[in-house]
Amino acid sequence: MTGPLAELGYYALSRHPVTPAELVAEARIADEIGLGTAFVSERFNIKDAPTLCGALAAATDRLGIATAATNHNTRHPIITATMGATMGELSQGRFALGLGRGIAAQWQILGIPDVTGAQLSDMSAVLRRLWSGEMVIGHDGPIGSYPLLHLGVKLDAPPPIMLVTMSRRTLELAGQMADGVVLHTFLSADATRRAVGHVRAAAQRAGRDPASIRIWSVLATATDDLDENDRMRRLYGRLATYLQGYPGPLMAANGWSDADLERVRATAAFTNARGPIDATATVDELAELADAIPDAWVSDSAIGDAHGAARSVAAQFDLDVDSVILHGATPTELTPVVDAYRQIRPETTRKLPTNPGRMTP
Numbered sequence: 632m633t634g635p636l637a638e639l640g641y642y643a644l645s646r647h648p649v650t651p652a653e654l655v656a657e658a659r660i661a662d663e664i665g666l667g668t669a670f671v672s673e674r675f676n677i678k679d680a681p682t683l684c685g686a687l688a689a690a691t692d693r694l695g696i697a698t699a700a701t702n703h704n705t706r707h708p709i710i711t712a713t714m715g716a717t718m719g720e721l722s723q724g725r726f727a728l729g730l731g732r733g734i735a736a737q738w739q740i741l742g743i744p745d746v747t748g749a750q751l752s753d754m755s756a757v758l759r760r761l762w763s764g765e766m767v768i769g770h771d772g773p774i775g776s777y778p779l780l781h782l783g784v785k786l787d788a789p790p791p792i793m794l795v796t797m798s799r800r801t802l803e804l805a806g807q808m809a810d811g812v813v814l815h816t817f818l819s820a821d822a823t824r825r826a827v828g829h830v831r832a833a834a835q836r837a838g839r840d841p842a843s844i845r846i847w848s849v850l851a852t853a854t855d856d857l858d859e860n861d862r863m864r865r866l867y868g869r870l871a872t873y874l875q876g877y878p879g880p881l882m883a884a885n886g887w888s889d890a891d892l893e894r895v896r897a898t899a900a901f902t903n904a905r906g907p908i909d910a911t912a913t914v915d916e917l918a919e920l921a922d923a924i925p926d927a928w929v930s931d932s933a934i935g936d937a938h939g940a941a942r943s944v945a946a947q948f949d950l951d952v953d954s955v956i957l958h959g960a961t962p963t964e965l966t967p968v969v970d971a972y973r974q975i976r977p978e979t980t981r982k983l984p985t986n987p988g989r990m991t992p
Contacts, residue, residue, distance in 0.1 A: 635693060637983040639944070639972070640668035640847065640956040641965060642699075643687065646865075647910040649678050655690040661962040664969050668695030668987040670729070670813070670956055673702070681714045688722040695987040696722055699813045699847075699956075700731030700795035703754045704738070704746050709780055711754070712761040716782060719762075719790040727988030729813055730754065731795035734876045748804045749773040755792045755808055762789035791988025793845075797822075797884045799829050806833025811845040811988040815881065816958050817870050819931050820950060822885045823848050827951045845983070845990045848952040851932040852960045854940050854968065863917040865959045866929055868909035871900055871920050875908060887928065895923045933957065933968065941971035948977050954987065 641661055643654055658669055669687050673680040680701045687696045696718070703711055711728075718726040732746040753773040757780065760767055764785030770777045791810030796802055797818060805812045806829065814826055831841035853866040873881055874895060882892060895901065900908050900916035912920070933940035947955045957965055984992045 633973075634665060635667055635985075636665045636969065636972070636976070637667040637695070637985060638948075638954045638980050639666050639969065640670055640695070640697075640954065640987060641666050641960070641962060642956065642958050643669045643671050643683060644678065645672075645959050646961065647907075649674070649676070651677055651683065651686075654683055654686050657962050658687050658690045658694060660966075662691050662694050664962060664966050665973075666694070666957075666962060666965070666969065667954070667983070667985065668697060668956075670697050670699040670987075672699060681718070684718050684726065685721060688718065688725065692723075693725075693985065695725050695727070695985045697727040697729050697793065697813075697987045699729040699793070700733075701729065702733040702746060703730055703750065703774065704733070704743055708754065708757055708774060708777065709761075709782070712758050712780070712782055715758060715790045716762060716784065716786055719786055719788065724788045725985055727791045727793050727811060727986055728758070729793040729795050729811075729988075732798075732801065736876065747773060748800055751794065751801070752804060752808055758792065759789065762786045791986060793988045797826060798880050802826055802829040803833035806830040806835075806839070806841070806844065807837040809844065811847065813847045813956070814849055814952075815873075815884070816849045816851050817873065817881065817885075817928065817932070818848070819885050819927070820946075823931075823947070823950045823952065826884070831951075843990055845953045845988060846951075847954045847956050847987065848947045848950065849956045849958050850944060850947060851929070852940060852957040852965065852968065853932065853934055854960075854964070855934075855936050856964065856967065860914050860917065863914075863921050864909055864912070866932065866934070867920040867924050868900075868912050868917055869959060870924060870928065871895065871898075871908040871912075872910075875901070875904065885928070887925075891925050891928075895920065898923050937967035937971045940968045941975060944968065944972050945975050945977055948980060953981065953990065954983065 793811035
């Protein structure tokens with residue numbers, strides 16, 4: 632084992648039930664085996680993104696840190712700006728702020744307006760102005776109207792802003808204004824290639840260098856080392872959970888058949904769902920899902936033994952992504968995969984900075 636692999640990341644606390652106290656031990660193992668970045672997804676229970684990011688910054692001195700994603704509509708702009716500024720300083724430049732649209736149904740339940748592309752663009756511009764030390768007076772835009780926004784500090788190295796998405800419009804928006812992009816789990820190789828193309832083409836049209844945007848693919852990782860029931864939960868259960876929350880964008884991105892989706896929806900796991908399927912499904916329901924979900928929907932995941940999973944990781948770079956998140960496994964479980972990957976690490980892998988939203992130091 633030699634040197635960090637800045638091109639690889641993992642999702643912190645990716646298992647159910649979530650135990651926040653495990654975060655620090657996870658991060659230290661990730662640091663030891665050479666993973667480059669810890670990504671933090673946010674849930675409104677015991678998975679608060681700013682708290683977890685702060686713990687990661689305190690527990691490590693090399694690991695990149697990113698939200699993937701948090702949603703700007705849940706906080707006042709000055710609070711999000713404060714979070715980003717604090718994390719940038721606390722981590723000494725290792726933090727990237729990943730923003731996303733979230734799930735429309737959740738916003739409806741919570742009584743919060745949906746996130747739009749115009750808002751993401753407006754929010755990003757306001758954050759950058761605030762981090763540069765500017766006093767924003769009388770702002771009136773898609774994110775709202777604010778008489779005065781000001782942090783009172785100027786950051787020497789403001790956090791990069793990433794967009795987390797799989798829809799074409801938001802991918803194109805990312806190409807116009809984002810520093811980085813995080814794609815979605817269970818995108819096929821063709822869908823990933825198309826997504827990268829949308830980002831880079833939009834950047835070109837906007838007069839930006841397409842290669843300046845760091846693009847992360849997200850690869851479901853569930854090797855044969857796992858207990859079979861656990862493997863089904865992380866692979867089929869997790870995919871089914873995404874199909875619960877936002878089937879439209881995922882189906883459209885992959886060009887999957889609606890008839891296949893209806894067969895999945897007819898399973899007991901869907902009809903008897905007691906919450907997120909990957910957290911609540913029984914073993915029998917998971918087995919039914921495994922039979923109903925087409926093999927092609929999970930075939931581009933990192934599965935099989937550690938060497939097979941490592942080959943799947945390496946193959947992601949043939950799709951023109953810059954980095955890969957190994958999703959759904961802990962750093963301890965990823966150790967054999969990372970070791971195997973080192974043996975076949977593509978020569979074309981770029982020497983990337985620690986910060987996951989930057990292509991150059």
